[in-house]
Each structure stands twice: as structure tokens, then as C-alpha cells.
Amino acid sequence: MQVVNDSVNPPPSQPYIALDTANAPHIVWVENASVYYSNNTAGIWSPAVHVNNTTNATSLLLNIDSNNTKHLVFLANRTVYYTNTTGGNWSVPIRVDNSTNVSQVSRSSDHNDYLYLAWAENGTTLYYSNNTGGFWSQKKIVHSGGTAISDPSIGTDYYSGTSHIVWADAGNIYYSNNAGGSWSTPPQLLGSDGYAPSIAVDADGNIHVIWGEDNVLYYYGYVLNYPTRPYIVIHNSTVWNYDIEEVNHNDAMIGSIALGDSGTDAIYKEFDIDTTVEGKSYLSIYTKGNNGNIDIYVKDRWIRSAFVPANATGFVWYNITLPPGVWERGINELRINGSSINNTYWYANSTDGVNDWYCDNGTMCSLDYTWMIRLYATEYRxxxxxxxxxxxxxxxxxxxxxxxxxxxxxxxxxxxxxxxxxxxxxxxxxxxxxxxxxxxxxxxxxxxxxxxxxxxxxxxxxxxxxxxxxxxxxxxxxxxxxxxxxxxxxxxxxxxxxxxxxxxxxxx
Incomplete structure (x- = not known):
């Protein structure tokens, strides 16, 4: 354990740490309402440096990009400010658009070292801004009309730059993204006493959310987009794509069955795979969720759990990422079990003559159709x-x-x-x-x-x-x-x- 600074009165607060490309630590903290900075790039902590014009600072967010430039976002007098070390020393902080009456701010970045911010103003409006061209964009409304918006958390897809935001509003947890170019209508994820949501986006573009509710922690995971396959197009004709895609149903929906309120409830489907799948795979399930958890098994081996959120607009494709090593050549039996809450699943006519089955409250039932479930996988070698x-x-x-x-x-x-x-x-x-x-x-x-x-x-x-x-x-x-x-x-x-x-x- 090392001492960074021991002669501060009043004591320092709100420390924040980040690592550079050599894994050397850099820290910032608040001291006498100003921001101070130190690093340990030489094996010892450097003398504390006062960051320019950082008065009444709170909510520090430090980031170090691939060029080892340091970026600092903070609040001062309920306004969002930004400074960096592009010129070697800390720049004079600039105000991010006309932010005002800000309570909390969150930051993310992508593979281009672009920065993205989300913050709440007046407890009623959630805003977003990005710095993708060397300057901060005009703030955009993500959601307005809230009664007590708080705890915004932003995560950004590393490659596409799509941003995902979660926040709390009067105990409810909400989510929105700008994958379509504008901010999506925010669905409520769960609960009425939620607080402190946090979001992360993995390398496949899937979102992961955690939040508290009373004395319980909840997790939500969701694959936003059906994966885009690699392909080659010549004169508007696809001459090559490399994928494994198992779709044995047509698109005309016949009916649906609600399953999952019993521990024995399950749907069964077979996939006949003639190629070795070594990498990740993706299940796409056409269902109407009801905030229920499911467990996924392949050949009676548990693969993972997933949360299927309620969807007020009806049935949608829910996409779930599966780890490598799930599928084998030949017949693979997929089983999806519920856990105390029904989700509703559509079925359609089979295109390969294979029919599926299900278990409802302990009774095995045949299905003269096939579940609308697709398997997709790609092996990139x-x-x-x-x-x-x-x-x-x-x-x-x-x-x-x-x-x-x-x-x-x-x-x-x-x-x-x-x-x-x-x-x-x-x-x-x-x-x-x-x-x-x-x-x-x-x-x-x-x-x-x-x-x-x-x-x-x-x-x-x-x-x-x-x-x-x-x-x-x-x-x-x-x-x-x-x-x-x-x-x-x-x-x-x-x-x-x-x-x-x-x-x-x-x-x-």
C-alpha cells in the first residue's frame, strides 16, 4: 500500500482512477472544492497538480485514450465541464453545451476514443452529447417528462458507436438506445423501487444492466441486434457469406402458447447441424416476454440463463448469445425452461417436416408445428x-x-x-x-x-x-x-x- 497525499485538510474526496496503455495508474480527486491530479508512471506518485479552473467540482470521471491523452469530465456549479491533456498540460475546462441544473453525469467511449455523455437536468429530463469530431455536440433529449430522473449510466458499443442508457425515475428503471439514429422509446425494465442502475456493453454489442431494488440486486441482459453476417456483394448479388443458419419455420404464425409458470414447463426443438460450430452462436426466439427468466439447455446440458423483459407492443425477436462449444454435428435437442413466470411463444408451419413438442405443468404435449426459433452461428477461421x-x-x-x-x-x-x-x-x-x-x-x-x-x-x-x-x-x-x-x-x-x-x- 502506498500513500499518495497525506497532508490534506480537509481530507480529499471523490477519488477516481484510470490506467494508461502501459497499465500505469493515474488518479484525480477533489481537494478544497478543486480537482487535483497525480500519476505513478515512474514507480512513485508524482506531486499533486491542481487542474486548471476546477472550482466547486464534483462527480469526477477520468478516462485515458489509446494515445495516453487524459480526459476529465466533472460537474461544477451543477454544470458539465470537460478538460484534457491533448496539449501536454490540462486545458482550460469548457462547458458541455448549455448544461444546467445537472445532478449526475455518466461517460463512455469507443474504439475511436470518441467520448459520450449522459446526464440528468432538473430531475425531469435526460440529455446526451458526444465528442466525435473534436468538439461536444449540442445536447439531445433522450427522455423528458420524468418526475425524479436520476442515476444515468451510459455504455457504448465499442465498434459501432451506438450508445445505450439506463436510468431511474421515481423507482422505475428505464432503458433507451440510439441504434436507429434517434433515441428509442424507453421500456421499463422492472420494479417500482429500483435505484443505481449501471450498464455495460460487451464485445458482441449485447447490453448488461444491474440495479438495486429494496435489498435485492437484479440483472438484465439483452442482445439488441440480430448479428450481421459477413458477405461479399458483386453487382447487387451476394456471391458469398459465411454462416450457419438453421431456420426451419415459415413466417406465417399459426398460434402461440404461454409457458414458464411451472418449473417443469419447457419447449423443445431439434436442430440438425451438419457443420462444426466452434465459435459463439445466437438463438433468436419469437416471443412475448413477461419479465420472466429462462434456462437454456442443449442435449440436456445447461448453457445459460436469460431474462425476457415484458414488451407492451407484442411479440418480438429476442436474441440470446450462447458461448462456444454448445453445438455438435448431427441432431441437437434444444430445451428452454421457464421459472415461475409465463412467456408466450409463437409457432408456425415446419419447412423441413420436423415437428416440435413442449411440456406444460408436467404433461408432455406434441406440437404439429415448429417453434419460431432460429439458430445462427459464424466461425471466422x-x-x-x-x-x-x-x-x-x-x-x-x-x-x-x-x-x-x-x-x-x-x-x-x-x-x-x-x-x-x-x-x-x-x-x-x-x-x-x-x-x-x-x-x-x-x-x-x-x-x-x-x-x-x-x-x-x-x-x-x-x-x-x-x-x-x-x-x-x-x-x-x-x-x-x-x-x-x-x-x-x-x-x-x-x-x-x-x-x-x-x-x-x-x-x-
């Missing part, structure tokens, strides 16, 4: 070759005019939503008829790209007619391989002799 897409290229040529004798066709290489797919190499294979084409190389995709969301390579394949002298060698070789496509410049393919075109991808 290995080498993959696409199907032939020469018809796609031919379709593009027939509907477009050449520019300067060239057809520039856009390839869209889409990672998954969290950037887990990273292409390390990419090759184009094509087959020709009795003629050799001119093949040169182009740098298309390098390690780490695409990082996330969509990346478009507009000159991945440039097609033009090229007069290549006829030769015995050309006639003897039906297959030509473009060497590693992480080089330059663009490959040129003689379209009129194309028989088959494929992409080969190395991914991790």
Missing part, C-alpha cells in the same frame, strides 16, 4: 472459396456501358458488425477458353481491413478486352490464377473468354 459468379459479371456487362473500354465493377466486402472478420489474403480465380489473358496485380485488402461495417473496393476486378497473341501455352492452360491480390495494380480479365470466376479468401 480458415480459407473459403466463393461459388462461380461469372453470370453476375456477364449480367453487369450486358446492362452497362464501358468507360474507355473498361468495366469497373464494385465489389463490397462486408465484415461482421463487430469487425471480427479480417481478411488476410484474397485471390481471384478464373477459367478461360483457349486464350491467355493479361494478368497484373493490385493491392486490394491488407491485414486488418475491413475493420468493421462495409468496405468497398471499386477496382477489385477491372474487365476489358485485351488482344493477347494466340500461343500454344495459352491453349494448353485452361486455368489462370491471379497471384496474391494484396498487390498492385488491377487485374485485367478477357471477359469474352470467361468460363468461371471465383474468389478465394483467407480470414481470421
Amino acid at each position: 480458415g480459407t473459403q472459396r466463393t461459388g462461380d459468379f461469372s453470370e453476375t459479371l456477364t449480367s453487369y456487362i450486358s446492362s452497362h456501358n464501358a468507360s474507355g473500354g473498361n468495366y469497373n465493377i464494385t465489389f463490397i466486402v462486408h465484415s461482421d458488425t463487430e469487425g471480427k472478420v479480417k481478411l488476410s489474403r484474397l485471390r481471384v480465380y478464373y477459367y478461360i477458353r483457349g486464350n491467355e489473358t493479361q494478368v497484373v496485380q493490385k493491392r486490394i485488402i491488407t491485414n486488418g481491413v475491413p475493420q468493421y461495417n462495409s468496405v468497398t473496393a471499386t477496382r477489385l476486378v477491372t474487365i476489358q478486352y485485351t488482344d493477347i497473341p494466340n500461343s500454344t501455352e495459352a491453349r494448353n492452360y485452361a486455368e489462370t490464377r491471379i497471384p496474391d491480390a494484396s498487390m498492385a495494380p488491377a487485374p485485367i480479365i478477357d471477359l469474352w473468354n470467361i468460363v468461371e470466376v471465383r474468389l478465394e479468401l483467407w480470414y481470421k
